[in-house]
Amino acid sequence: MSKRGQNTLYRRLPKFIRSVIGEPTTGAEIGVWRGKTSLALLRAFPQMTLLMVDRWQEYECGSHGPIARQARMQEKVDEAMNQAIVSTRFAEDRRVVMVSNSHKTSEFIRDDSLDFVFIDGDHCYGAVLSDIADWTNKVRLGGLVCGHDYPAKYFGERGVKRAVDEYTTRWKYELKVEEDTEIWWFLKQ
Numbered sequence: 315m316s317k318r319g320q321n322t323l324y325r326r327l328p329k330f331i332r333s334v335i336g337e338p339t340t341g342a343e344i345g346v347w348r349g350k351t352s353l354a355l356l357r358a359f360p361q362m363t364l365l366m367v368d369r370w371q372e373y374e375c376g377s378h379g380p381i382a383r384q385a386r387m388q389e390k391v392d393e394a395m396n397q398a399i400v401s402t403r404f405a406e407d408r409r410v411v412m413v414s415n416s417h418k419t420s421e422f423i424r425d426d427s428l429d430f431v432f433i434d435g436d437h438c439y440g441a442v443l444s445d446i447a448d449w450t451n452k453v454r455l456g457g458l459v460c461g462h463d464y465p466a467k468y469f470g471e472r473g474v475k476r477a478v479d480e481y482t483t484r485w486k487y488e489l490k491v492e493e494d495t496e497i498w499w500f501l502k503q
Contacts, residue, residue, distance in 0.1 A: 323351070323497070324351060324353075325354070327351060327495070327497070328355055330497060331355075331358075331359075331458060332358070334499070335456070335458050335501075337359060337361065339363065340362065340363050340428045341355065341428055341430045341431065342365035342367060342428055342431045343355065344367050344416045344435045344445050345367075345433065345435025345436070346367065346368040346370075346398050346411075347394050348394045348397045348398055349394075349397055349398025349402055351434065352364060352366050352401075353401045356402055362408065363409070363410065364410070365412060365428075366398065366402070366409055366411045366412065367412045367414065367416050367435070368395070368412075368416075369413065369416070370392070370394065371388070371391060372387070395413070398411070399411060416435055416444075416445050417444055420451075425451050426453070427454070428449075428452045428453045428454065428457060429457050430453065430457055430460065431449040431450075431458075432461060433459075434463065437463060437474055438473050439477050441473075442473055442477035442478065443481060446461075454502065455502055455503070456501060457501070457502050458499060458502075459487075459499065459500055460497055460498060461474065461497070461498055461499075462474075462497055464478060464496050464497070465491070478498050487503065
């Protein structure tokens with residue numbers, strides 16, 4: 315996604331969430347990187363507590379785009395984590411930074427306790443499928459399960475799109491996609 319497209323995501327995601335579920339009080343972002351999405355969410359929803367989950371470690375998933383190339387150097391990963399922490403410091407009383415694998419982290423979160431989850435972490439097929447399965451359980455009935463990069467050039471066909479399509483088909487969720495922001499979503503039933 316282009317830099318302009320990313321800026322569109324940061325502006326539009328809070329409006330999108332508000333239009334679908336109203337004013338959330340609890341949410342989780344899986345895959346925080348530099349914290350720009352967390353910053354936008356925390357600014358837009360001043361009553362919300364946000365779980366910011368990222369392992370902030372190098373990873374390999376084949377060669378699937380510029381993030382993977384950039385993330386090969388742990389120094390860059392550490393810079394990203396520090397930027398996320400610093401940029402959301404204004405909301406440190408209502409953000410929970412969790413430096414951990416998303417699957418392991420989900421085990422400590424109560425089922426049906428979140429208004430929404432935004433999944434934008436490891437874009438490998440297996441990781442995306444696991445994140446959707448793990449974190450859908452944490453969202454309340456009627457809550458929002460959503461993520462990013464559904465039709466994206468670098469990620470979609472091999473990882474995100476395949477995992478999202480498989481999960482929603484298997485569990486009979488009505489999948490919707492916001493083409494202009496590459497957000498995929500469904501409401502938990």
